[in-house]
Amino acid sequence: DVLLAGTQKAWALPPGLAVFVVSEAAMQRAARNVSRGYYFDFHEFQKNAEKNMTPSTPSIPHINGLSAKLDEFFTEGLENRYARHQKTNQMTRDWATKHGFSLFPEAGYESLTLTCINNGAKAGGTVVDVPKLQGLMKEKGILIDGGYGKLKGKAFRLSNMGDETEETMSDLFAKLDTSMAAL
Incomplete structure (x- = not known):
């Protein structure tokens, strides 16, 4: 229900960035967990993503690199x-x-x-x-x-x-x- 990946290997980016995808089932389970913390709080990420923001200051060069790399992925297929x-x-x-x-x-x-x-x-x-x-x-x-x-x-x-x-x-x-x- 949760996929977590580093981008420094097959994505060919410098170390320091992780990406994740969370299923609806995992989001529902997280909603029931009152002690879910902050750093891995999927709902905090979702709330910020809806405002095109992040819960904390991201590494902008990593984000720009990820954006460029995703363009390469979709161009190559x-x-x-x-x-x-x-x-x-x-x-x-x-x-x-x-x-x-x-x-x-x-x-x-x-x-x-x-x-x-x-x-x-x-x-x-x-x-x-x-x-x-x-x-x-x-x-x-x-x-x-x-x-x-x-x-x-x-x-x-x-x-x-x-x-x-x-x-x-x-x-x-x-x-x-x-x-x-x-x-």
């Missing part, structure tokens, strides 16, 4: 955007397979916007020096995530979300290939 993410994700998986890597997530739990590549966290597949790979990629102007917590260095993640295209992903893979050859 949501189905086309989804298809682009699926295509670039398949390109990423194909790159990983070509280099002998396996995927970290179990089958059926993979993301379509980010590929988590196994690098020794699970048995099987290629293993590389992730910190060295990160350093080589940073020299080329690209940051890759080297895993965190218990997975640090045992997995790395390649994003294909947001504004990534077949062209930008092909450029990423070319730079990864050059860096992998230097390991």
